[in-house]
Amino acid sequence: xxxxxxxxxGLRVSSTTxxxxxxxxxxxPGDRVFGGLSLGAALLILATLAGVAIFxxxxxxxxxxxxxxxxxYDTTFLRYVGPLVFGTLWAAALALxxxxxxxxxxxxxxxxxxxxxxxxxxxYVIDLLAAVxxxxxxxxxxxxxxxxxxxxxxxxxxHLGFIxxxxxxxxxxxxxxxxxxxxxxxMILPIMTAICREIFLQTPRLHEEAALALGATRWEMTxxxxxxxxxxxxxxxxxxxxxxxLGETMAVAMVLSASGVISLNLISxxxxxxxxxxxxxxxxxxxxxxxxxxxxxxxxxxxxxFAVNFAARAIVDRRKEFSGAN
Amino acid sequence: xxxxxxxxxxxxxxxxxxxRRLPTWGPTTVWSLAAATAVVGLLTPVGLARGLVLAxxxxxxxxxxxxxxEGRRKATDRVVTHLVASAFVLALIPLVSILVxxxxxxxxxxxxxxxxxxxxxxxGEGGGIYHGIIGTLLITAAASVISVPIGLFTAIYLIEYGxxxxxxxxxxxxxxxxxxxxxxxxxxxxxxxxxxxxxxxxRMGVGGSVALSVLMIPVxxxxxxxxxKLVPNELREASYALGVPKWRTIAKVVLPTALAGIVTGIxxxxxxxxxxTAPLLIIxxxxxxxxxxxxDGRMQTLPVFTYSxxxxxxxxxxxxxxxAWGAALVLLLIVMALNLVARLxxxxxxxxxxx
Numbered sequence: 239x240x241x242x243x244x245x246x247x248g249l250r251v252s253s254t255t256x257x258x259x260x261x262x263x264x265x266x267p268g269d270r271v272f273g274g275l276s277l278g279a280a281l282l283i284l285a286t287l288a289g290v291a292i293f294x295x296x297x298x299x300x301x302x303x304x305x306x307x308x309x310x311y312d313t314t315f316l317r318y319v320g321p322l323v324f325g326t327l328w329a330a331a332l333a334l335x336x337x338x339x340x341x342x343x344x345x346x347x348x349x350x351x352x353x354x355x356x357x358x359x360x361x362y363v364i365d366l367l368a369a370v371x372x373x374x375x376x377x378x379x380x381x382x383x384x385x386x387x388x389x390x391x392x393x394x395x396x397h398l399g400f401i402x403x404x405x406x407x408x409x410x411x412x413x414x415x416x417x418x419x420x421x422x423x424x425m426i427l428p429i430m431t432a433i434c435r436e437i438f439l440q441t442p443r444l445h446e447e448a449a450l451a452l453g454a455t456r457w458e459m460t461x462x463x464x465x466x467x468x469x470x471x472x473x474x475x476x477x478x479x480x481x482x483x484l485g486e487t488m489a490v491a492m493v494l495s496a497s498g499v500i501s502l503n504l505i506s507x508x509x510x511x512x513x514x515x516x517x518x519x520x521x522x523x524x525x526x527x528x529x530x531x532x533x534x535x536x537x538x539x540x541x542x543x544f545a546v547n548f549a550a551r552a553i554v555d556r557r558k559e560f561s562g563a564n
Numbered sequence: 565x566x567x568x569x570x571x572x573x574x575x576x577x578x579x580x581x582x583x584r585r586l587p588t589w590g591p592t593t594v595w596s597l598a599a600a601t602a603v604v605g606l607l608t609p610v611g612l613a614r615g616l617v618l619a620x621x622x623x624x625x626x627x628x629x630x631x632x633x634e635g636r637r638k639a640t641d642r643v644v645t646h647l648v649a650s651a652f653v654l655a656l657i658p659l660v661s662i663l664v665x666x667x668x669x670x671x672x673x674x675x676x677x678x679x680x681x682x683x684x685x686x687x688g689e690g691g692g693i694y695h696g697i698i699g700t701l702l703i704t705a706a707a708s709v710i711s712v713p714i715g716l717f718t719a720i721y722l723i724e725y726g727x728x729x730x731x732x733x734x735x736x737x738x739x740x741x742x743x744x745x746x747x748x749x750x751x752x753x754x755x756x757x758x759x760x761x762x763x764x765x766x767r768m769g770v771g772g773s774v775a776l777s778v779l780m781i782p783v784x785x786x787x788x789x790x791x792x793k794l795v796p797n798e799l800r801e802a803s804y805a806l807g808v809p810k811w812r813t814i815a816k817v818v819l820p821t822a823l824a825g826i827v828t829g830i831x832x833x834x835x836x837x838x839x840x841t842a843p844l845l846i847i848x849x850x851x852x853x854x855x856x857x858x859x860d861g862r863m864q865t866l867p868v869f870t871y872s873x874x875x876x877x878x879x880x881x882x883x884x885x886x887x888a889w890g891a892a893l894v895l896l897l898i899v900m901a902l903n904l905v906a907r908l909x910x911x912x913x914x915x916x917x918x919x
Binding site: 266268269271272273275276277278279280282283284286287289290293294296297339340342343344346347348351352360362363364366367369370371372373374375376377378380381382383386424427431455456457458460478481482484485486487488491492514517518521522525526529532533536539540543544546547548550551554555 | 644647648649650662666714717718721722724743746747748750752753760810811814838841842874875888895896903907
């Protein structure tokens, strides 16, 4: 709002020269109320964010310190949360590895490859993926996708079984950590595509045209002009998508029949659970200190996602400063 | 690539400089062939999946042909084009598959009874999602009542009052971070908050609204902020010049100008939270009966209904699973309708030249 500041300074200058006018504009009661309301709403958001951290901590601490006899899961909190943290990170990382190349490809398709007139409708179609509720993804994953992909797991076990990831025995239902990661990948695809698309579109036009004028093919132009410019943006888009995948509940809760193990096996029927899915599964029957234990696992999830999002946003903001001239 | 008005006579030198190229009809023909392969796969027993794989290989002929005729660099370019386009098709597959699955399995459940009965005392067939629809509408409406004023006033603070102050930029940053709060953590927050007042095991509709608000507020703030930013400064200055106080300028000039965008943003935010399951599972619980009171006891919602009917179908399982898909279809239709309304509002009611 630079112009307004210039205007106000202009007023101030003129008023000092005339010496008769007030230096500050009159404060009406309506202004004070309205300004107070706005500031209050803004501060309330800060309070909410702080409240999330504080309430989870207050309710979580009894769960962290609870002894194994007092809780339903029969171990110390660290032993309980360890495999869950592993499962959360493992599933999210798999989802990111699966989604990132496709998201970058789709973003590139929309920003540079698709015919101009088709680009916007195509963007809408990808955004539709973001609109599908998570429970629908979960239902689709556990029924349709799991059944469709099960033969692939059998094939993987038979032909690539020597790799520990595909050691098998392949799950008979197809409801494995890899299926869950696939659903997660589909769910984080739209947000990553949207951010990458915006960043690709911000590539300075002159850089692109200079590359093309020097005889580069479209791919060479992309590699030399678009990607270097977009690199930090792609990283932060991937991290934001990772944050989404870490916290996603329903897809994993519905697809996985989890057993709380630490295992790198992608296709067997014994799978690690994730923090979010475990809370969704156990919260209904939990009581007493078990609830506090579950809230404490939620606190761990909150800290992890907060750190990932914080880092991603910090990268985006730093990038904004650098590219301010454009 | 370049078309000139007077085409120079093809010379040996020109052809040499340009290099040999695929005929313009070449790639188009191959791509049409690939599309035809996929369609044939869909219509014959080969199946769509195998048809698509075959089509992918057929389309891969373009880079191969290009390598023979045009050389390595152009062929690499065409390989990338092929990959980028296949990434897009790959992304479409789940979308289409989800729509087919939900419509195919859910449409048979829809009936007048399905929309007007709850699940109270229903075993086996019959029953409906009336209680879920009521719960979803009430909880989402209450969440909007909480989020919209807070979100809108925060956006007003950020644009009209905060400018570039330290507080405003840190709020902006934290709102961005807040968009990443996992939905289940929002549910746990609401539970931890309500336990303080109502004791252990609390389940309450309004708790779901609080949880959804935590997810909704940052979305509302971001979209309203973007819209307020678009309001030209000249309008504000014209208003100030007439001696209108700042708050009246905001209420009578800035907000009406940005109204279409704000409505669009809020509608999209509602569409985002109306399908949330995890927080409602935690704090709103589930029930088989209709509950109109947000402040008293468990409330069923459509997403939670879908989840529980699929995961614990009971005996016999088929009717419950059919109801689950029916509820999923209704939920999907609501979300799609909200998205459509948002797009229509922004299309028809935006001030000219701003979209």
